[in-house]
Amino acid sequence: MxxxxxxxxxxxxxxxxxxxxxxxxxxxxxxxxxxxxxxxxxxxxxxxxxxxxxxxxxxxxxxxxxxxxxxxxxxxxxxxxxxxxxxxxxxxxxxxxxxxxxxxxxxxxxxxxxxxxxxxxxxxxxxxxxxxxxxxxxxxxxxxQVCEAIGNYALSLLEPGWGILTHCNAGTIATAKYGTALAPIYLGQAEGYDFKVYADETRPLLQGARLTAWELKEAGVDVTLICDNMASIVMKEGRIQAVLVGCDRVAANGDAANKIGTSGVAIMAKHYQIPFYVCAPLSTIDMTCSAGEKIHIELRSEEEITSKWYEKPMAPAGVKAYNPCFDVTDHELITAIITEKGIAYPPYHESLSTMFNK
Missing domain, CATH: 1.20.120.420 (translation initiation factor eif-2b, domain 1)
Known part of the structure; x- marks a missing residue:
């Protein structure tokens, strides 16, 4: 430690x-x-x-x-x-x-x-x-303490030298310390695991580019930034052995809401037979929410897509834009949900209930 x-x-x-x-x-x-x-x-x-x-x-x-x-x-x-x-x-x-x-x-x-x-x-x-x-x-x-425990459980699923793909930012600056999805990266860094991390840029707010790439680089982790639409090719090329993401809400059946684009990454991981892990503190798991379809999806300003990050607008004036902040990854695409109480596997309505009873 x-x-x-x-x-x-x-x-x-x-x-x-x-x-x-x-x-x-x-x-x-x-x-x-x-x-x-x-x-x-x-x-x-x-x-x-x-x-x-x-x-x-x-x-x-x-x-x-x-x-x-x-x-x-x-x-x-x-x-x-x-x-x-x-x-x-x-x-x-x-x-x-x-x-x-x-x-x-x-x-x-x-x-x-x-x-x-x-x-x-x-x-x-x-x-x-x-x-x-x-x-x-x-x-x-x-x-x-929760983040450290999640990091230890997640690290038990990873091997030295693996390529890890992450989406958005679930690192130390998103938590009190250590992070959730990035906690095993930091633990592995200290133990000489030599992970190769690929960070999706995570449009439209670029949390992967601005935040994850920044904090991992600051920590001396081998990190490579990629555009969101490059995730498939790095998987196909064999660069990725596991996907680690955080989440904003997990339903009782294991459906997980996270930053927009996460469900697409999960679909690709399933296609390439790469394990897809969600790192979720118990405080993020909502056992009163039966399934992902019950999760409210926040819609954000259209300008985040059309103009916010550019010196000049990068879309035609007046064009409509659709900007959901999150999407929901179906529980069938999730290999395991890693909590501070242990690792939950399908069926999640049973394993997550067990976590809360520990």
Whole structure:
């Protein structure tokens, strides 16, 4: 573990609480890789914007930000009773919850903070506030442990020298530390596995190009950036022995919602008989959601496709654009779902239930 801690990129904390400044400090991921800037967020409106605009992104990091946000949202409340404080909390909860409707970790963290607040109902208002701060910190610390466990389980499925394909960014900057899908890469790096990572650029927001390629290069990992439509040829050429992706929500039957393009990668992996692994903290698994068709898919601005990343528009003026943020990978395409409690194999409605009962 000491070697793992030496990996440069893993020490980046993308979300943390600065008590002296009374602010949430986040790494603005929209500016990477050209600028590494940390934002000081004190207002709920700014946090809502940061989550919605993907300044903070990655399911675990969003959950951590929501936990701290729920605390900061009521920290300076003038309420003198539990009932009044709870009313203020619910407004903060509902407001932050509207920022990203697909990311289950957002609601998981807000629900957890609400449960802790209710547990402290018979305490003083100041004691309740302290309890919420403690709970938010626990969410962050637990995520570090979760990511390390996922990394160890995932690494047990990989062999030294393998080529690994990943999509979007499920690395250290998307979590408290280590990442989910990238955690075994960092663990393997420390143990001399010499992985060759191929990172899909992940259009239209280019999280693979801007974020995954950046953090892996920073850590000294052998990483090659490819366009999304190159995944098939690198698989056909025998460069890929496993696919590792994160996720934003997993349904009870194993269907997994992740960044747009993930389902296409899974279809290609199935064709080329390459194992396709989803790295999912239990907090990302929604056992109340029976199947992927029940998952709400967020639609984002058309300009992300037509003009946002270009000096001049790269599409005809006025052309319609369709920009879903996620797609759902059918459980039949997923080789295994790797959690902090172990590795789940089909049938997922049974194996995932077992994970929650451990």
């Amino acid at each position: 000491e070697k793992f801690m030496e990996v440069g990129a893993t020490v980046i904390q993308s979300v943390r609480l600065d008590e002296e400044k009374d602010a949430l400090i986040i790494l603005d991921q929209t500016l990477l890789p050209n600028e590494k800037r940390f934002l000081e967020i004190k207002k709920m409106e700014d946090l809502w914007e940061a989550i919605h605009s993907l300044r903070v992104r990655g399911a675990p990091a969003i959950g951590i930000a929501a936990g701290y946000g729920a605390y900061l949202g009521i920290k300076d409340s003038a309420a003198t009773t539990f009932a009044d404080l709870y009313e203020e909390f619910k407004k903060v909860r509902d407001y932050l919850g509207s920022s990203r409707p697909t990311a289950v970790n957002l609601f998981w963290a807000l629900d957890r903070m609400e449960a802790r607040l209710k547990e402290e109902a018979d305490q003083s208002v100041e004691s309740i506030k302290d309890a919420l701060k403690s709970e938010a910190e626990k969410i962050r610390m637990e995520d570090e």
